[in-house]
Amino acid sequence: MDVDKPTIYPYPGGKARSRVWTHFGFYKIKEGGPSKENLDMTKAICKICRRSYANKGNTTNLAVHLDMYHTELSATGTTVKQKLTGLKQAKLSFEVPKSTAGISSLKSTEIDDALLQLLCQKALPISLVDNAFFKKFVGLLNPRYQIPHRKLVKSKLQQKMNDVKQKMKSDLDTCQNVAITHDGWTSCNTESYSTITAHFIDTEWNLKAVSLETTKVEGQHTSENIAAHLKEAVAKWNLSIPIAVSDNAANERKAFELLGWTRLGCYGHRINLVVKHSLSVPAVQHMVAKGRKLVGFFHQSSSANDALIAKQQLLNEGxxxxxxxxDVPTRWNSTYAMLSRILELSSAIYAVANDPTVQISKTGITTIRNYAFTFEEQLLAEKICAILEPFQKATVSVSSEETPTLQKIMPILLKLFQCIKITEFDPPAVKSVKRLMDAEMQKRTDDRDLGIMASVLNPFTKELAFLTEEERERGHKMLLEEALSVTCQVTVKTEKVSDEETLPPVPPLPDLPVEEVEEPNVLMLEPKQKARKCGEDDWFNDVIVLKTEQIPQNTMIREEISRYLGCVVNQNELSILDWWRENSHFYPRVACIARKYLSVPASSVPSERIFSLCGSIISKKRSRMNPDNLDMLVFLNRNMKYYW
Incomplete structure (x- = not known):
């Protein structure tokens, strides 16, 4: 080592990351240790040739020095000469490399919209977009797509909600009559919510069921509070006074009495109450209680459940x-489902109870034998299921949202009364059940007028042949009274010659064979419509039509109703709404009434379905959700199929 030359000290602190500092260092300018304060950090000195370079925080010039003068110590492994010889003439290209290419704004918006649909339809948390595995999944599908962050997703959902509201409002504004359903619910974090759904038939005769709002309710669920909430919601959406459907709770009934609105009690709820009260017969209660104990044991014992599955596979060949x-107390006709399944698996249950090789304790075997149905109880269960089956079908029928249901009430009631007629072959317990059912149904068959009106507006049952003579007359009378209240004017113009004009005589025409032509059952068209149908100009209508005659309104209404009730309908061609779509212009007043009543649901199940959706959104892990966010997610989920 040359003593005359000053010592070169390495990069102080050992924090240098670049490999060039292995061969470069600094001179000391002050006494003390080799720290930044004592070294000349402005100049980097090569330890091999002691050439100095300005140290400005960039090591490129130092790496170039090693490439040019100390090739064997190159920091990059490639000399400057090799770099220069490897250069090629660049080609002009406007194509973006695939690895760095972005995604078009149109495609990004389309993917964003699909992401919002996924979150709303499956009731997924918005925080999903921040999940690392979800980001990895999306990155594998399209690495160029940038997933929006949580706040942006929430903002997009709010904007989508506003867009859907505008579309829905414009649709509701075209409807004169809208029906609503209302119900209340309490979440897992003990917060009360109220939901309102709207049901209407649009201009194309499509039945739509939409969610208006699901809001948090403060205070008690008194009839006054419910009435105020409903009135505010109807005013907010600018709806006319609706026909409302709700359950048969006392506060609900009183709320609509305070409002003075027409209310229909939920027929699904009525059927549930009828079934509950009718199963209070002691023999039936004992049999149902044994069924609950039996099902509860198999649900609690995994070994017993495994044995039951093994016996089923053995009996049913795998x-x-x-x-x-x-059964669940709040679920309609769940007792029927429980008894039906016990009867269906009775052979497997008996096999488990009498097989000594099954891996169940003696106490478990004794429990199964005690709670399994005897032959008499099994016969009673079969009879009860045969009675409850029509009620279960009726519940499903009145709970539909895709098709009109109000016109089904009268046929369903007639069918149920037929099913509960007592016969001489019925056991005493079954007779008691049927008597209770008949008494309960007689008490809960109010609102028959709404059902009769809807049956008249069903073109396939407008004759009301399944009802009594008194009910038929009342149904047709109600239709006439309703038609008289509809504000619809139809003016018929007749072609007559004015008294002030004298036209030249028309020459006699030769006799032509007379053919009987059936007149189409249509309304007379206005002159402009006639001219367009004939393909003529309408500027000379005043020459052809010289006088206007106003037909009395009562006469036109009675004629229209007579034509509607007398028209022949093919029972196998169209559905109710399809028939009205094709024939509404023939019966304009009756069509207005049909839109009003056929849109009314026979049950408040739409509100119950929304609460089932709310239960999957507000869970124990999401119990602190903002009520406004809940309303937004429910609103988009229920209305996306119509207005997204």
Missing amino acids: SIADKLIM
């Missing part, structure tokens, strides 16, 4: 096994 169903 088919998929079923599980016993426990």
Whole structure:
């Protein structure tokens, strides 16, 4: 080592990242240790040739020095000469490399919209967009797509909600009559919510069921509070006074009495109450209680459940096994589902109870034998299921949202009364059940007038042949009274010659064979419509039509109703709404009434379905959700199929 030359000290602190500092250092300018304060950090000195370079925080000039003068110590492994010889003439290209290419704004918006649909339709949390595995999944599908962050997703959902509201308002403004359903619900974090759904038939005769709002309710669910909430919601959406459907709770009934609105009690709820009260017969209660105990044991014992599945597969040759169903007090006709499944699996249950090789304790075997149905109880269960089956079908029928249901009420009631007629072969317990059912149904068959009106407006049952003579007359009378209240004017113009003009005589025409032509059952068209139909100009209508005659309104209404009730309808061609779509212009007043009543649901199930959706959104892990966010997600979920 040359003693005359000053010592070159390495980069102080050992924090240098670049490999060039292995061969470069600094001179000391002050006494003390080799720290930044004591070294000349402005100049970097090569330890091999002691050439100095300005140190400005960039090591490129130092790496170039090693490439040019100390090739064997190159920091990059490639000399400057090799770099220069490897250069090629660049080609002009406007194509963006695939690795760095972005995604078009149109495609990005389309993917964003699909992401919002996924979150709303499956009730997924918005925080999904921040999940690392979701980002990895989307990155594998399209690495160029940038997932929006949570706040941006929420903002997009709010904007989509505003767009859907505008479309829905414009649709509701075209409807003169809208029906609503209302119900209340309490979430898992003990917060009360109220939901309102709207049902209407649009101009194309499509039945739509939409959610208006799901809001948090402060205070008690008194009839006054419910009435005020409903009145505010109807005013907010600018709706006319609707026909409302709700359950049969006392506060709901009183709320609509305070409002003075027409209310229909939920027929699904009525059927549930009829079934509950009718099963209070002691023999039936004992049999149902044994069924609950039996199902509860199999639900609690995994070994017993495995044995039951094994016996089912053995008896049914390896088919998929079923599980016993426990009835739920708040679920309609769940007792029927429980008894039906017990009867269906009775052979497997008896096999488990009498097989000594099954891996169940003696106490478990004794429990199964005690709670399994005897032959008498099994016969009673079969009879009860035969009675409850029509009620279950009726519940499903009145709970539909895709098709009109109000016109089904009268046929369903007639069918149920037929099913509960007592016969001489019925056991005493079954007779008691049927008597209770008949008494309960007689008490809960109010609102028959709405059902009769809807049956008249159903073109396939407008004659009301299944009703009594008194009910038929009342139904047709109600239709006439309703038509008289509809504000619809139809003016018929007749072609007559004015007294002030004298036209030349028309020469006699030769006799032509007379053919009987059936007149189409249509309304007379206005002159402009006639001219367009004939393909003529309408500027000479005043020459052809010289006088206007106003037909009395009552006469026109009676004629229209007579034509509607007398028209022949093919029972196998169209649905109710399809028929009205094709024939509404023939019966304009009756069509207005049909839009009003056929849009009314026979049950408040749409509100119950919304609460089921709310239960999947507000869970124990999402119990602190903002009520406005809940309303937004429910609103978009229920209305996206119509207005997204």
